[in-house]
Amino acid sequence: MAVGEEKLPPLHPVKGFRLGTTSAGIKTAGRPDLVVMEIAEGATVAGVFTRNAFCAAPVQQAKQYLAATTPRYFMVNTGNANAGTGAAGLRDSQSCCQAMASLAAINTDQVLPFSTGVIGEPLPVDKIIAALPAAQAALDSHGWEQAASGIMTTDTRPKAASVQIDCLGETITVTGIAKGAGMIKPNMATMLAYVATDAAIEQHLLEVMIEQAVNQSFNRITVDGDTSTNDACMLVATAQSSLAVVDDQQHPAYAMLQEAITGIFIELAQGLVRDGEGASKFVTVAVNGGQSEEECLKVAYTVAESPLVKTALFASDPNWGRLLAAIGRAGVENLDVDRISVYLNNVLIAANGCRAESYTEQQGVAAMASEEIIITINLDRGSDTATVWTSDLSHDYVRINAEYRT
Incomplete structure (x- = not known):
């Protein structure tokens, strides 16, 4: 049960961002449940995470890695939250990051892990590592729709949004996906969101932009008042367009980009509510x-x-x-x-x-x-x-x- 039209809009690829989806059989055999996302070199990445004190192992790891370096990959599994799993959960998360890093020939801390699903159960590391090559082989700039389905848990339908704007004579793309249907009241629900643009945006400014966008979108929704242990929202600027780098709020492109990014965030956030568990309104x-x-x-x-x-x-x-x-x-x-x-x-x-x-x-x-x-x-x-x-x-x-x- 969900409210409103189910059909996804056209999803424009973002240059410098590819997505690959496969099944690791984490909870259900054959179900898409593992997604990797590849980020081009030279991109900037900003993230906002749950404020739940019992934040999951992948949240702890992603925050640590994001503070240390610029990520090249996101790795998302469903069916298991790897939350409430203590030191073992951190080791499991790191093992998966190491495996992905080895495949991509990058450093371990350039892989950010994300998990969603049942809390308190050990992460099936062997299943995830075995499926990573298939996810990497599936990487495609048009992989947004498959990834939107691959990150779902109790969702009844995928959530995605995309827009292209004329920005100072250049066509700029903003595309994103999100998941979440219950345990939804972000304080940044089980909520994950990934949005990418091909604009070049300076790191500090990207952090300002995601905070503003989140505060008008994911921080304005509630299904049941529960904040998840695993919430994460990521914004990537791949710098693959010809638009000059946006490095100041006075930049002539800043307001247009902020409006476009915030609009995508709002559309995704409303999509979570429309597909709230059991929702009819x-x-x-x-x-x-x-x-x-x-x-x-x-x-x-x-x-x-x-x-x-x-x-x-x-x-x-x-x-x-x-x-x-x-x-x-x-x-x-x-x-x-x-x-x-x-x-x-x-x-x-x-x-x-x-x-x-x-x-x-x-x-x-x-x-x-x-x-x-x-x-x-x-x-x-x-x-x-x-x-x-x-x-x-x-x-x-x-x-x-x-x-x-x-």
Whole structure:
């Protein structure tokens, strides 16, 4: 079950970035579950990782390697998170990196490992190492769609996005893939994302750009409020276009590139929510009129993560009292409830601290029947805004997670 169109858009290859996908039989025989991505020399790479204190072995290793050198390969396995595995997990992750480095004739720390799947089980190192040659042989600049499927776990469909822009007379490509359907509330969910552009972007500026893009996308989604141990989001600039290197925020191409990259991040992030485990609704929670973005986010996330709100969304039940209760417990100091108004799509349901005089149950039922719902909350206490995207909470979410290891 997922919300919206399943068909992937055309995925433009990025010069200097190739992807290869194969099956290592990690959890299911024959299922694509191992992806390698090759990065051209001269590229810059930036990453953002989970803030979960129990971060997985590959996250620890990837952060260490990324700080030491510029990566030449990403290596992604599904079916096993290699999280909660202690020192053995680090050794296993390193063994896989060494094997990939040997195949590619590069240093071990130029291979960044990523894993997703069940937590607490030993990584099947032998299976992964045995399958690496096939993944390397499959490397192709057109391998985005296969890789998008190869990194999936409980996802029901691949997520990918791509755009080409005219940037100072040069055609610049930005293409990316992502996975994640449950344990989704990034603090940078089980979430992985890989985005590449053929632009040349200076390292420090690339780090600024990924932070800005993530904060408007992957840090604005929640399916269940759980932050994974394995989250990672990577941005690669291969420097294979003819556009002069972007090395300053005043560069005439900077704003165009930031907009394009952020747009791809948002499209991927929304794709995760649309395919949230058991999701039948795609919900936008927009909070306006706050004294700060922080308090707007407090309200938005409290509403988006309320089990009572999410089950009402699944039932298409306009139970507006649950919305008011969530807003009221969001922790906003000195909140004047008499100034708040709440809309379901374009229907005013609450104002002045109670049900709006114009509201009827029929209007609410009609608004909630849609697959895509916008909950707009006006606090009327400032000029700041924030938007969060979420899904409903269905029977299938419970079933999927109850059966996850069976």
